[in-house]
Amino acid sequence: MERLKKILQGFETEYIEEYKSQWLKVKLKKSTDLIPVIEKLIEEGVKTCSTISPTDFIEENRIEVNYFLEDLTNKRNVWLKVDLPRELEECKIDSITSIMPSADWHELEAYSTFGVKFEGHPNLRYFLISADYYGKFPFRKDFDWETHEKNLIKNVNAISQEFFDEYRENETQIGHKESKTVLHWGPTHPASGPIRLKVYTNGEVIEKVEPDIGYVWRALEKLAEFKDFIGTIVAVERVCFMDNTNPMICYAQAVEEIAGKEITPFAKYMRVILGELGRSASHLVSLGGFFGTMGLHTLMMWCLDVREYYLDALEDYSGARIATASIEPGGVRYPMPDNWFKSLRKAIQKFETTREEIEEIFIKNPLMESRAKGNGVFTLNDVEKYYLAGPIARASGAKIDIRLDEPYAAYGDMDMDYVTCSNGDVRDRLLIIFKELEQSADLIKQAMAKIEEGIEKGEMNPKKDHLIRMPRRMPAGEAISRVEWARGEMLIHLVTMPKSTQPYRLKIKAPSFNHTMVLNKLLSQKTLSDIPLLYGSMHICQGDLDR
């Protein structure tokens, strides 16, 4: 940390301050310093860019670009800020993609939504947003939503016209050079979900893959700016419905930090239980979906059967199975129901009785192993280079887990360790999911024991302790919060204005973005049969890919 500080002191900065236990918050004075700073940081080991989040301060006429840079091995992170002028012509900065490949799509996203031009980016283009927003930069504060809404039908017609023109052109130009052709894998493909991969193939061999994303872009981050602090949890939880609870924990932590409040220990343990329930529900679908990519649906059915019990537990707590809205700033939303632990135990017991069957029949299946072993390997180097997060990174042996690196909720008190595999191939990415399910069940048991102990000692009151009072108006502030989501690190960057009732800027970084970014590297020179398998092994969810 000191060495990082020393490096940064060599440049003109407005301030360098320590933030939380692992972050250095730095503001650069000159935007031209960016590249030299980052080159120095890379030498020091900060090799990964988590995300890039511009904030539009319209009254001060500046756009502040936040770079979140991480050192995954030594857990030292840098939060770098640079001011840019708001005018479109001057709003530009050097691209860091060439030295930090993990920043690639994040730069494109910042360009499409805020109009920050990244000079020297290998292929700067509009990305993610739908075609009627091209060149309008919808996340800027002066973007006129009302006029845009009025022209909605016209815009939709223009987009579909464009599609038909393109289609006609393709129809007339159809034909193949030798054995080369382009396949569109999605968005209506049986195994793709709302994403399109343009697959350039030569016979059965893939030459190149170009992901085309944005089919479920809902502008959740902008939507939050129209809602109050409680209403925002509804937007945040819809990042992806598979793991529903953890994004809310992430958001709630950011708000609590700005308000300067600390939640009760009871609420912290409740967050652990709810978070692990969400993770288990998501992992069970990932586990089943993995075999679904190879045309075997039995495990999916079995997993859904187990998942029902986990969802029952969520329903008993919040009344909803998928979109629970169960966590809000200040704690958890509801007091604990009387017999809730009973349904939790039932879920865990169901999982533990099915576990062995799943392991014997599916996890050790020789045909699966013949396809998955040694296929699609990611090395530790790739993890740092492209910032693969969560289970994908841990399958390659990287010790990355926000629950342990930067403990939140009550994870600091839990008895847990990094779950890792060593090979980093497709099979390990399946195995890690299975191992983490076991870990989740264990964590839920631990948290239940702690709560029971607390109630017995009289330290916790399950009917009153769940929520503390939050101020109605927030002070001005800025916070980042990270949680270990089912698919990896989720980072929320929240900015508020003085006495505000609404978020000023909310940035959600979700792992599927990076995991889709590496698809080209992963799939080149593989065969067509490998697309669903390798794609499925990345556990990509289009909800958090597009937001």
Added chain:
Amino acid sequence: MGIGEILFYILIFPGLLFLLFWTFFVFYFSRKTLAYIHKRVGPHYNGKWGSLQTVYDIFKLLTKENITPKSADPYLFNIMPILTPIVASLPVILIPWSPLIHSGHGILDTNYGVLGLVVLIGVEPFLLFLTGFGSHNKYSFLGGMRVLAQMISMEIPFFLSSLSPAILFGTMNLYEIMYSNSWLTTLILLPGAVIYLIAMLGILEQPPFNIPEAEQEIVYGFYTEYAGTNYTLLKFAEFTEILVVSASAVVLFFGGYRGFLLDSFWWLFLKIVLIAIIIIAIRATNPRLRLDQMLKFCWSVLTPAAVLNLVWVLFARLYILGGI
């Protein structure tokens, strides 16, 4: 053979009506069995235990619009679904179905029964390739190519293993093969039967060899563009092929309609259903292989094994059964 008899064979048994019944039955049966393994209920509401569900489904498909895509070749696209089920149901005349029909022989009692079966089953994939070719869709075309690649490699072990009973008994007449079968010869033919069953999975495009219609990879292969009646006809052809190939397995290796106490069609049916259960159980527990893995398995494991099996059968004929 009188005209009434011929009409009975064509329209009722073992012709159209029987094949339709079989299609309804195997569709329902596989759904129900698969659901049991999946821990689901399966068809439930229509008819006793949901037995009418597949009938409704098939008639629903028949009422649907028959779409011919603009880019497809309209003649090839629409003729293939008619031709395929006809060719698929041709081998039915060779198989001895029941002691009551034609005094226990197949309807066409020929000395080249095995050859006829093998050839008629072998023609089918080329028709499926043409369906894919006529659709003029990239996915269908890829599916068609995969069918060809799979068939060319799978048919060799299939042919060689179906030859083994013919060599053992010195005849290609299915009736004679069936009646020459005893417990001892069944044991001798067991390796051949296993190879036949594995190759059969490839011929029928069942998991783990359902590569040509891998929906996660190439949508539905040659089925992609088909809807309504055409799709139903292709499915009908597929189920008929399942019937024919598994009935051949039973006749060649497991004694056809012969059974304890009484020889009857129901023994044959029971044996076919057992084979269907094996197919479904494999389907429910094994993922799909890659095309290159299938080719490698086929050419470097299955084909040599089939050749070795012929050697074993010749050896058994000379030294176990004693003489030519």
